[in-house]
Each structure stands twice: as C-alpha cells, then as structure tokens.
Amino acid sequence: MHTITRISEERRKEALDLSMYAFQYKVKEEDIPEKLKHYSCQEIYGIFKEDELAAKMHLLNHEVLLQGKTYKMGGVASVATYPEHRRSGMVDALLKEALIIMKKKGQTLSYLHPFKISFYRKYGWEVFSSLKKVTLKGSDLRPLPSAPGRIVRYKKETHPAEANEVYEKFALKYGGMLIRTPYWWDYSVYSDYTLAMYYDTNGHAGGYAIYKVSDKLIDVQEYVSLHFEAARAIWNFICQHDSMVEKAEIITSIHDPFPYYLSQPKVETSFNPYFMARIVDAEKFLSQYTFNTLEKNLVITITDQAAEWNNRTYVISNEEVTALNEEERGHEAEAEGISLSINALTAVLLGAQKADVLAEVGQIAGTPEAISAFHMAVPDIKPFFYDFF
Structure with missing residues (x-):
C-alpha cells in the first residue's frame, strides 16, 4: 500500500528534478523559478520513500467543449517514477487516486497524452483524438485564388482578444476541444511561435495560423479557419x-x-493518435450528454477496472439517466441492453469510434437490435484536440 500526498510548494523542485530525469530534458538554472511558478497552477501528488520523492503525477483543472456544453476535465500529466521504484505499483496507485480526486471535483472527463497507449488503456483511457500532419516541399507552396482582406502577425506579448473568439467558434465545430484561458494562451499555446490572423474586408477575424520559421522549415502548429475564405488566405x-x-x-x-x-x-x-480520454463519472456524464431522440430506453452495462463506482447498469431515457443497483439490474435489463467497457463508451460518446464498428471487433456486446439502437442514439461528433500537457 503506497501513501500518496500532495507535494507542497517547498518540495516542488523535487518534482521538477524527477521530470527532468524521467523525460530527459534540462531546465536552465535561471528558468527554474519561472517553471516552479507554473507548477503552482497544478496539483502535484507524489509517493515518498524514506522522505525522498519516488513517483509523482500532475493534475490540471481544465474545461472542454462537447456538444456546445462545458464539461469539467481533469488533465493528467508528467507521470513519472525513478527507475529503482518502477514496477512496484506506484503509478497504478497514483492513477487510481487521480480518478478519485477528479470525481470529487466533479470532473466527468479526464485527458492525457500517453507515452504508451496500451498502458493507459488498462486504466480506462482511450484514444479519442488524432492529428493530421501534412508535409510539403517548397515547390508545393502554390497559392490559391486570393482572398480579400489582410493578415496581421502577433507575438504572445501582443495577443489579440479576437484570437480566442475565433478559436472558440472553431472549437464548436468539433468535440472535446479545450476551453483556453488567457493564462493557457500565454503559458502553453504560444511558446516562441507567431500567430498570423486573417481579417476580412470588414475587419472581422476569420482564422489564424500559429507558426514559426527556422532552418528552412515553416512549422504550422495550428491552422484554424471559420470558413474557406480564411483557410485560403492563411x-x-x-x-x-x-x-x-x-x-x-x-x-x-x-x-x-x-x-x-x-x-x-x-x-x-500522416494520421497519428494523439490524446486519450476517459469518462470519470459515468452517471454524471451520461446525465449531461445529449443523445438523439430515443424511440425506447437504452440499457447500458459498464465495466471499469479502475473506477469501481462506474460498474453499474444505466437506463437512459429521453428525460433522465437512472443507475441501477445490483438488485435492480436483473437478467432482463442485461438481456435487452448492451455491455461495454468504460474505454469503449468513451470512444463512442466522444465520436472517436462508432458503436457498430466496436461491436464488430468484440468491444460491445448485445443483440443486433440493442447495438443498432445505441448506434442511432449517439449524435455525430468530430473529436479534435490541439493542445498539449
């Protein structure tokens, strides 16, 4: 049994030392105070052995947009262990504790960037967003018909308010994108990149690119447009x-x-799996989620190896979600519904996979009628995530 404690401000440098060791990077001595200042915006939990930090994880409090609604999301980052303490169950304990903490905060979703997808799948996280990377030669840079308007370049010191307005409208086209705060734009989005904003002839912002040019390469990390005119101009x-x-x-x-x-x-x-997500609190998430109009109730039985509170059968109607206890469940409810893992449920409801496809590969069980009803109940969502932590 490992004892998990929240790392105090005085000991955050130990967490940074572990990150630098595990992820093999170096923070310059003069930049350490600034790095530790950002740590104050995170919750860092650790396991100590003989008063020395052995393993730790960072939890970030975020919000994301899904179906035009705001969902509380707990970000998991910088999970690390010194090699002499690996494979001793410390990360297992940290991740399960993270789920308990996030549930208490009302964070119905959790995201992370995996070092190994198969590892985090064991704890209920599933791939929900992939990135498309397009690599072009200089000879491929051939303009399209010109778009009226202008481009203005900004650095993070001159960040325009309309950038977030464009980003939020863009985010509504997709599912699961981060709600960015001014702090997040400054700390995480810009780095040493430039933002090039497109304005139409009326002065309305319609899109932007975040990019930098170095070593004969233009590296565009975000290509955001609200309409084709903006995409063309960028x-x-x-x-x-x-x-x-x-x-x-x-x-x-x-x-x-x-x-x-x-x-x-x-x-x-190239298409690359990028971020993973998992539903933390199934009952609360299902109650907030908007299904298509149902012809009859959906009955869903969930298995979750890392968060036992989700191991229940849920009856979903057009008005409400009811979680059944063991006595209420019965064979009849299970027979007329579907059974799936928290991973599969997350993938389907965030739009990463279709229910009928997961049924084909054995990740959803049920009668053809029940699987079809579930498939038809889930709205079309295009998951996407640009950010990193």
Whole structure:
C-alpha cells in the first residue's frame, strides 16, 4: 500500500528534478523559478520513500467543449517514477487516486497524452483524438485564388482578444476541444511561435495560423479557419514563405479537408493518435450528454477496472439517466441492453469510434437490435484536440 500526498510548494523542485530525469530534458538554472511558478497552477501528488520523492503525477483543472456544453476535465500529466521504484505499483496507485480526486471535483472527463497507449488503456483511457500532419516541399507552396482582406502577425506579448473568439467558434465545430484561458494562451499555446490572423474586408477575424520559421522549415502548429475564405488566405500567407523555406509542416484535424483543395494534394500526409480520454463519472456524464431522440430506453452495462463506482447498469431515457443497483439490474435489463467497457463508451460518446464498428471487433456486446439502437442514439461528433500537457 503506497501513501500518496500532495507535494507542497517547498518540495516542488523535487518534482521538477524527477521530470527532468524521467523525460530527459534540462531546465536552465535561471528558468527554474519561472517553471516552479507554473507548477503552482497544478496539483502535484507524489509517493515518498524514506522522505525522498519516488513517483509523482500532475493534475490540471481544465474545461472542454462537447456538444456546445462545458464539461469539467481533469488533465493528467508528467507521470513519472525513478527507475529503482518502477514496477512496484506506484503509478497504478497514483492513477487510481487521480480518478478519485477528479470525481470529487466533479470532473466527468479526464485527458492525457500517453507515452504508451496500451498502458493507459488498462486504466480506462482511450484514444479519442488524432492529428493530421501534412508535409510539403517548397515547390508545393502554390497559392490559391486570393482572398480579400489582410493578415496581421502577433507575438504572445501582443495577443489579440479576437484570437480566442475565433478559436472558440472553431472549437464548436468539433468535440472535446479545450476551453483556453488567457493564462493557457500565454503559458502553453504560444511558446516562441507567431500567430498570423486573417481579417476580412470588414475587419472581422476569420482564422489564424500559429507558426514559426527556422532552418528552412515553416512549422504550422495550428491552422484554424471559420470558413474557406480564411483557410485560403492563411494558406496563401504560408505560400509567401516559399523563398525562405524548403519544407512546410502543417498540423490540423483529421476532419479538415486540407490538402484536398490544393492544386496538387498528393503530398505526404500522416494520421497519428494523439490524446486519450476517459469518462470519470459515468452517471454524471451520461446525465449531461445529449443523445438523439430515443424511440425506447437504452440499457447500458459498464465495466471499469479502475473506477469501481462506474460498474453499474444505466437506463437512459429521453428525460433522465437512472443507475441501477445490483438488485435492480436483473437478467432482463442485461438481456435487452448492451455491455461495454468504460474505454469503449468513451470512444463512442466522444465520436472517436462508432458503436457498430466496436461491436464488430468484440468491444460491445448485445443483440443486433440493442447495438443498432445505441448506434442511432449517439449524435455525430468530430473529436479534435490541439493542445498539449
């Protein structure tokens, strides 16, 4: 049994030392105070052995947009253990404690960036968002017909308020995107990148790119547009770097039609699993989620190896969600419903996978009628996540 404690402000440097060791990076001595200042915005939990930090994790308090609603999300980051303490159950204890903490806070969702997908799947997290990376040669940078308006460049010191307005409208097109605070824009989004904003002839912002140019490469980390006019203008701005670069890399959503509309769309394109998510509190999440209109009640039995409070049968009607206890469950409820893991439930409800597809690969059990009813009940959601922690 491991004792987990919240790491105090005085001992945050020990958490930084463990991160630098485990993730093999170095923070300059003069930058350490600033790094520790950002740690104050996180909750850091650790396991100590003989008063020395052996393992730790960071929890971040975020909110995300799904179906136009705000959901509380607990971010898990910087999970690390010194090698002499690995494979002793410390990370297992930390992740299960994280779920308890997040449930108490009312965080119905949790996100993380995995070092190994199969490891976090054991604890209920599932891949929900992938990135599309398009790599182009300098000769591929050929402009589209020009778009009226102008491009203005900003650094984080001159960050325009309309950038977040554009981002939030863009986020409504997808499911699961982060609600960014001014602190998050400054701390996490910009780094040493530049934001190029497109304004139409009326001065309305319609899209932006976050990019930097170095070593003959233009690296576009965000390509955000509210309409095709903005997408065209931003692409043409990228093309204006053709005399400066030999290559361009653009990261966007797998749902974005780019580069289809280019004159030569046959370019190197890769799709990479990026972030994982899991439902922390099934009853609360299901109660907040908007299903399509149901012809009859859905009956769902969930298995969750890491969060026992989710191991129940839920009856979902157009008006409410009811969690059945063991006595109420009975064979009849299970026979007319479906059974699935918390992983599969998360993947389906966030739009990462379709219920009928997961049934085909053995991750959802039930009668064909019950699986079809569940499939039809879930609205079309396009999951996407640009941020990192």
